[in-house]
Amino acid sequence: MIATRARELIVVTTRFNADFPAFAAMAAHGWRIHFVSTPTAVESLLAKSNRKALAGVIDLRDPQGQTDYAAYIQNLPRERMGWVAAIDPGQLESKHIRHLIRDVCFDFITVPCPDSTIESVLGHALGVATLHSESTRPTVPEEQAFGGMIGSSPEMRALYKLIRRAAPSLAPVYIAGETGTGKELAAAAIHHLSHRSAFPFVAINCGAIPQHLMQSELFGYERGAFTGAQQRKLGRFELANKGTLFLDEIGDLPLDSQASLLRFLQEGFIERLGGTDAIRVDVRVVSATHHDLEAAVAAGRFRADLYHRLCVIRLKQPPLRSRGDDILQLAEHALKLYNGTGQTQMKGFSNCALKAIQAYAWPGNVRELLNRVHQAVVMAEGRYITSKDLGIDDGAAGPVQTLAAARDAAEVQVINSALRRNLYRVGHCAKELGISRITLYRLMKQHGLRADTVDGAAELG
Ligand SMILES: Nc1ncnc2c1ncn2[C@@H]1O[C@H](COP(=O)(O)OP(=O)(O)OP(=O)(O)O)[C@@H](O)[C@H]1O
Ligand SMILES: [Mg+2]
Numbered sequence: 001m002i003a004t005r006a007r008e009l010i011v012v013t014t015r016f017n018a019d020f021p022a023f024a025a026m027a028a029h030g031w032r033i034h035f036v037s038t039p040t041a042v043e044s045l046l047a048k049s050n051r052k053a054l055a056g057v058i059d060l061r062d063p064q065g066q067t068d069y070a071a072y073i074q075n076l077p078r079e080r081m082g083w084v085a086a087i088d089p090g091q092l093e094s095k096h097i098r099h100l101i102r103d104v105c106f107d108f109i110t111v112p113c114p115d116s117t118i119e120s121v122l123g124h125a126l127g128v129a130t131l132h133s134e135s136t137r138p139t140v141p142e143e144q145a146f147g148g149m150i151g152s153s154p155e156m157r158a159l160y161k162l163i164r165r166a167a168p169s170l171a172p173v174y175i176a177g178e179t180g181t182g183k184e185l186a187a188a189a190i191h192h193l194s195h196r197s198a199f200p201f202v203a204i205n206c207g208a209i210p211q212h213l214m215q216s217e218l219f220g221y222e223r224g225a226f227t228g229a230q231q232r233k234l235g236r237f238e239l240a241n242k243g244t245l246f247l248d249e250i251g252d253l254p255l256d257s258q259a260s261l262l263r264f265l266q267e268g269f270i271e272r273l274g275g276t277d278a279i280r281v282d283v284r285v286v287s288a289t290h291h292d293l294e295a296a297v298a299a300g301r302f303r304a305d306l307y308h309r310l311c312v313i314r315l316k317q318p319p320l321r322s323r324g325d326d327i328l329q330l331a332e333h334a335l336k337l338y339n340g341t342g343q344t345q346m347k348g349f350s351n352c353a354l355k356a357i358q359a360y361a362w363p364g365n366v367r368e369l370l371n372r373v374h375q376a377v378v379m380a381e382g383r384y385i386t387s388k389d390l391g392i393d394d395g396a397a398g399p400v401q402t403l404a405a406a407r408d409a410a411e412v413q414v415i416n417s418a419l420r421r422n423l424y425r426v427g428h429c430a431k432e433l434g435i436s437r438i439t440l441y442r443l444m445k446q447h448g449l450r451a452d453t454v455d456g457a458a459e460l461g
Pocket of ligand 2 (some may be wrong): 183184246
């Protein structure tokens with residue numbers, strides 16, 4: 001919820017004072033306004049305020065041109081603040097100033113400017129800062145850090161609930177979801193929450209092992225099973241005994257291994273290559289793939305009977321773009337993780353970066369987010385990560401290959417921005433986009449987008 005009680009404003013200036021007409025009018029409208037002369041004085045004012053967020057004006061007008069703008073602006077506290085720069089007409093010609101404003105401020109006003117515009121821009125800056133203060137909590141509460149998975153969106157909470165329910169059972173679990181959504185983390189969480197947690201969690205990527213080696217990798221071999229087999233080797237099944245075996249990219253499993261896996265799931269036995277004994281192993285199987293396993297079954301590349309045995313419990317990792325404010329939380333997590341690996345210690349994300357992070361479709365999901373933030377931390381020139389540092393500054397839709405994918409990415413970006421701009425009021429958003437509410441709901445459902453507050457959530461089901 002946006003705070004509606006007394007709004008606070010901090011003005012960093014040596015030139016404005018309380019008599020400035022716009023500020024006098026704002027005070028009459030219930031704003032509490034504090035004037036300070038340096039950015040460093042803002043910190044102590046913030047410490048005294050119990051507001052979730054405050055608006056701020058940073059006065060950059062400097063007819064003598066003596067200010068070191070970068071040092072001046074970068075000392076501004078960012079958390080809880082929505083900054084607006086006040087500048088003279090003409091100052092925008094400086095690329096340096098433009099970039100500083102872009103990185104730190106929500107908006108700018110050129111003075112002189114109508115009083116009502118100043119109040120409205122500051123009201124908007126305060127509203128956006130309030131939203132960010134709710135979404136980018138610096139620490140992740142324990143219950144949200146589920147098995148190392150960050151996120152508290154309804155989609156992730158529903159997943160945690162399913163994982164908790166599925167973990168104690170012996171039944172095989174199949175995890176679907178796009179690449180980079182955290183399927184392996186979910187598999188590990190299932191293991192750690194199960195009664196098997198004291199025993200091994202063994203993961204194998206079926207897509208990364210040459211097909212002719214798969215059988216021996218999974219089931220092991222006896223001495224002399226083939227040329228070069230000088231001693232018995234245990235396979236992953238036996239290594240995972242009493243624990244959990246995670247078969248990633250299960251769709252790539254060759255047909256002979258599919259038959260052996262099916263036998264294990266039906267009877268609980270395996271056979272080493274070159275051996276004759278049926279060996280009983282106690283292993284819980286969790287599998288995953290980002291490919292369409294149903295399509296592989298339909299095409300005859302994957303056995304239907306095995307598919308049904310593997311998918312006794314089925315989970316789906318939601319795509320990152322449908323996780324609402326989790327995206328920002330994960331971005332902050334990534335920044336903490338990688339900060340310090342570059343030459344400069346980063347202070348945070350610039351406003352343009354935050355906007356871009358929210359609008360981008362993230363086709364590579366959490367893995368892509370981690371990689372982009374890592375790259376930005378290493379390559380950034382300023383103290384705040386910009387959308388350019390993240391490589392998503394011009395609405396770039398990432399590795400889009402087809403026109404349909406480009407159209408989808410653009411649609412997601414436009415709808416996401418409109419939803420945020422309209423504070424998730426679907427009716428307002430539909431009006432702005434010039435489509436009906438029904439069409440908007442349909443598009444949101446199609447793209448896995450969510451109405452955060454509200455009137456549409458139930459319908460999206
Ligand atoms: N909710 C999350 N919180 C924190 N880190 C996450 C989360 N989800 C995924 N990650 C991280 O993102 C990266 C990708 O996750 P993971 O390997 O589990 O994805 P995946 O779905 O198995 O991808 P693929 O289909 O490509 O194998 C990992 O570094 C993982 O630690
Ligand atoms: Mg994986």
